Amino acid sequence: MQHVSPVREPLVTGGKTYHDVTQDVCRQVEAAPNIRWMAALSVALLLLGVFFYSVYRTLWYGIGEWGLNKTIGWAWDITNFVWWVGIGHAGTLISAVLLLFRQKWRTSINRAAEAMTIFAVICAAMFPVLHMGRPWLAYWVFPLQNTFGSLWVNFNSPLLWDVFAISTYFTVSLVFWYTGLVPDFATIRDRAKGPIAKVAYSMLSMGWKGSAKHWSRYETVSLILAGVSTPLVLSVHTIVSMDFATSVVPGWHTTIFPPYFVAGAIFSGFAMVLTLMLITRVVFKLEDYITIEHIALMNKIMMVTGSIVGVAYITEFFIAWYSQVEYESYAFINRATGPYWWAYAAMMTCNVITPQLVWFRKVRYSIPLTFILSIIVNIGMWFERFVIIVTSLHRDYLPSSWAMFSPTIIDVGIYVGTIGLFFTLFLLFAKFFPVINMAEVKAVLKYTVDNGPTYTGHDPHHAPKPATTHGVPASAPVNYDKHD
Amino acid sequence: MTKRFALGIFEDEDVLLHAVENVREAGVKIYEVFTPFPIHGIDDALGIERSRLPIAAFFFGLTGLAFALWMQIYMLGFDWPMIIGGKPHIALPAFIPVSFELTVLFCCHGMVITFYTISKLYPRWKTPVLDVRSTDDKFVMAIEVNENTDMTKLTQILRENGASEVNQKEMSKF
Numbered sequence: 001m002q003h004v005s006p007v008r009e010p011l012v013t014g015g016k017t018y019h020d021v022t023q024d025v026c027r028q029v030e031a032a033p034n035i036r037w038m039a040a041l042s043v044a045l046l047l048l049g050v051f052f053y054s055v056y057r058t059l060w061y062g063i064g065e066w067g068l069n070k071t072i073g074w075a076w077d078i079t080n081f082v083w084w085v086g087i088g089h090a091g092t093l094i095s096a097v098l099l100l101f102r103q104k105w106r107t108s109i110n111r112a113a114e115a116m117t118i119f120a121v122i123c124a125a126m127f128p129v130l131h132m133g134r135p136w137l138a139y140w141v142f143p144l145q146n147t148f149g150s151l152w153v154n155f156n157s158p159l160l161w162d163v164f165a166i167s168t169y170f171t172v173s174l175v176f177w178y179t180g181l182v183p184d185f186a187t188i189r190d191r192a193k194g195p196i197a198k199v200a201y202s203m204l205s206m207g208w209k210g211s212a213k214h215w216s217r218y219e220t221v222s223l224i225l226a227g228v229s230t231p232l233v234l235s236v237h238t239i240v241s242m243d244f245a246t247s248v249v250p251g252w253h254t255t256i257f258p259p260y261f262v263a264g265a266i267f268s269g270f271a272m273v274l275t276l277m278l279i280t281r282v283v284f285k286l287e288d289y290i291t292i293e294h295i296a297l298m299n300k301i302m303m304v305t306g307s308i309v310g311v312a313y314i315t316e317f318f319i320a321w322y323s324q325v326e327y328e329s330y331a332f333i334n335r336a337t338g339p340y341w342w343a344y345a346a347m348m349t350c351n352v353i354t355p356q357l358v359w360f361r362k363v364r365y366s367i368p369l370t371f372i373l374s375i376i377v378n379i380g381m382w383f384e385r386f387v388i389i390v391t392s393l394h395r396d397y398l399p400s401s402w403a404m405f406s407p408t409i410i411d412v413g414i415y416v417g418t419i420g421l422f423f424t425l426f427l428l429f430a431k432f433f434p435v436i437n438m439a440e441v442k443a444v445l446k447y448t449v450d451n452g453p454t455y456t457g458h459d460p461h462h463a464p465k466p467a468t469t470h471g472v473p474a475s476a477p478v479n480y481d482k483h484d
Numbered sequence: 485m486t487k488r489f490a491l492g493i494f495e496d497e498d499v500l501l502h503a504v505e506n507v508r509e510a511g512v513k514i515y516e517v518f519t520p521f522p523i524h525g526i527d528d529a530l531g532i533e534r535s536r537l538p539i540a541a542f543f544f545g546l547t548g549l550a551f552a553l554w555m556q557i558y559m560l561g562f563d564w565p566m567i568i569g570g571k572p573h574i575a576l577p578a579f580i581p582v583s584f585e586l587t588v589l590f591c592c593h594g595m596v597i598t599f600y601t602i603s604k605l606y607p608r609w610k611t612p613v614l615d616v617r618s619t620d621d622k623f624v625m626a627i628e629v630n631e632n633t634d635m636t637k638l639t640q641i642l643r644e645n646g647a648s649e650v651n652q653k654e655m656s657k658f
């Protein structure tokens with residue numbers, strides 16, 4: 001039994017039936033690709049071409065193609081790595097943390113958000129692998145003895161922790177996402193007309209039939225996966241932050257980094273979810289599923305995490321002064337007023353000031369403003385990582401080695417290229433996979449409106465009786481004082 | 485072996501839930517219920533036991549933890565001890581992140597592989613289903629029947645409990 005709030009807005013609007021949900025979600029999977037999708041894919045593929053060209057230059061001529069120098073050995077690559085991993089975190093937050101908190105509104109956005117997680121992690125993984133210079137030896141990061149001789153990997157190194165964290169995160173997110181997709185693939189399979197579609201979706205659906213026993217196990221698996229994914233997602237960005245925090249570089253050596261990075265990751269991730277969802281709902285006509293309420297709720301999460309990030313920025317400054325460490329103080333004053341002041345200003349404006357506009361209800365419920373705001377946050381979070389990485393490195397203990405960083409066209413090409421890679425994968429997903437979790441949306445469909453169910457079956461002759469379970473009418477809100 | 489099924493088709497999950505209880509009370513054995521989404525309370529109504537997958541997941545996680553600790557302690561502590569950053573060879577606090585990640589890795593993959601195996605879910609060329617609408621918007625109650633079954637009575641029981649259709653279907657492999 002479900003408690004139905006008399007004050008909350010419905011989760012799915014438009015008085016949909018179960019069959020409508022199937023129709024609306026399967027529509028773009030079954031239809032021929034439309035011109036807008038083709039146009040978007042062409043742009044994405046063009047950017048993917050830029051990616052391949054930049055990777056070719058990097059591998060053929062070496063890391064010298066990038067703008068790195070002796071002082072700044074980490075710049076755009078790690079900035080982009082952290083940016084992409086952070087974006088991925090919102091997907092896991094929606095699918096795992098909100099599942100544990102029983103937030104039913106997650107059902108219509110979790111599929112696309114999880115897909116975003118997986119594609120973002122793929123993009124993120126490109127950077128450390130390419131920075132190795134010889135990616136064909138990437139397996140050396142695993143615990144294999146060096147050149148299969150004697151020496152093992154160093155388990156004390158945060159960079160190795162990252163290997164374990166990112167690979168665990170990627171594979172776990174992938175199985176979580178796929179297990180959720182199986183029942184929906186079955187729906188598409190049972191509707192499929194063409195011979196290729198029939199075989200393809202039969203393969204993908206793993207013979208799912210929707211038997212009650214399987215659903216029972218499926219729910220157990222989802223719950224456990226959500227339970228372990230929650231600490232996992234927190235651990236991943238904690239470990240990413242330790243790449244910096246365990247060093248002795250002023251500006252990096254701070255204990256605040258793990259929570260600060262996790263909040264920042266969710267902040268940027270929700271911004272990206274909003275950007276993608278605002279486009280997806282219009283292109284695929286899913287406004288009844290991804291409603292304005294969803295957008296407002298995501299805006300709220302964005303504002304909360306953005307404010308946490310803002311507090312973290314201020315705390316860093318306070319501690320830099322309070323610690324009385326002159327190198328630390330200098331690092332922070334240099335950040336704000338040194339040669340990279342513009343990056344710092346961009347970070348502060350985009351991450352701390354503009355998200356506060358979400359306090360206004362009008363902004364929260366405005367689609368164009370939300371879209372602009374989400375793009376601003378994405379930009380701001382990129383600058384945050386750039387500020388942390390480059391401004392901390394460019395002036396360290398020895399003034400004789402102070403330097404500036406300027407990206408080459410290849411740096412830009414790889415970054416823009418991963419955006420192409422991301423959108424290529426996302427567009428293919430949106431065309432061939434159900435972008436909304438049909439099964440879970442159907443399960444919450446009934447309990448979405450003010451006064452019980454809208455759904456009464458298709459056939460008036462066989463309209464369901466007011467069924468009762470344990471003496472409680474199915475349609476009535478449960479009063480927890482009486483029935484528990 | 486060919487099996488014959490009587491299929492009660494329901495339009496609503498609450499009607500189905502109620503019907504499951506009544507049909508079982510009437511002494512009819514339900515073969516399986518196929519639904520487009522998970523229905524809360526149907527496990528109890530059908531008498532499906534609580535899944536033991538969480539227990540499996542716990543032990544998979546424990547295996548991962550044990551493996552991770554053994555791996556790190558053996559590699560850095562015994563096989564090739566090195567002093568790194570002035571820390572002891574077996575620097576347990578530094579081993580926490582990898583131990584945690586491998587616990588999660590083993591737990592999730594072990595559980596998911598177990599789930600697919602016990603549910604006999606694997607890629608197939610063709611998937612025969614009793615009613616294709618059961619993955620869309622219909623709730624299908626399947627009851628195995630043979631030539632001795634009183635179909636009129638069974639149909640009546642299903643109809644009385646809110647089934648909108650009662651069909652029969654034969655399946656060669658199910």
